[in-house]
Amino acid sequence: MLGIKHSRPALPALLAMSEIHYPDLTRDISRELASLRQTQKGTMQGFGAMAAASMADGALSEKHKELIATAIAVSQRCAGCIGFHVKALIRLGTTRAEFEEMLGVAVYMGGGPALMYCAEALQAWTQFAPAPASAPAA
Numbered sequence: 001m002l003g004i005k006h007s008r009p010a011l012p013a014l015l016a017m018s019e020i021h022y023p024d025l026t027r028d029i030s031r032e033l034a035s036l037r038q039t040q041k042g043t044m045q046g047f048g049a050m051a052a053a054s055m056a057d058g059a060l061s062e063k064h065k066e067l068i069a070t071a072i073a074v075s076q077r078c079a080g081c082i083g084f085h086v087k088a089l090i091r092l093g094t095t096r097a098e099f100e101e102m103l104g105v106a107v108y109m110g111g112g113p114a115l116m117y118c119a120e121a122l123q124a125w126t127q128f129a130p131a132p133a134s135a136p137a138a
Helices: 022-032 034-039 041-055 062-076 079-091 096-128
Strands: none
Touching: 022 034, 022 079, 022 096, 034 041, 041 062, 062 079, 062 096, 079 096
């Protein structure tokens, strides 16, 4: 293995879950990838085309595909992926109950590490979900 160590944690060890702001994270990732979209146009356009084709409604709805993608993001411990896919789930009208049920499947498939990233996904949900409407003053 050429003596190369691949022991980098999925998130920096000093970055606590509560320090991640998913709207900022997704915006920052998009901004940082802007140069790659210019220098690697074919690759980035190909990735975008693959994403669009993969997520298009078919036998499974876009929402179901985003639920699958989010479960994979949780089990792979990818904070950026969690952010982008949770944002899409909010846009698609996913309920909190649907979201939490998907997280249960992610834990089943990914074990304890996925459970830790369920907390990340729940935090992303809270940050992207619109604030509940307040009741009118009596």
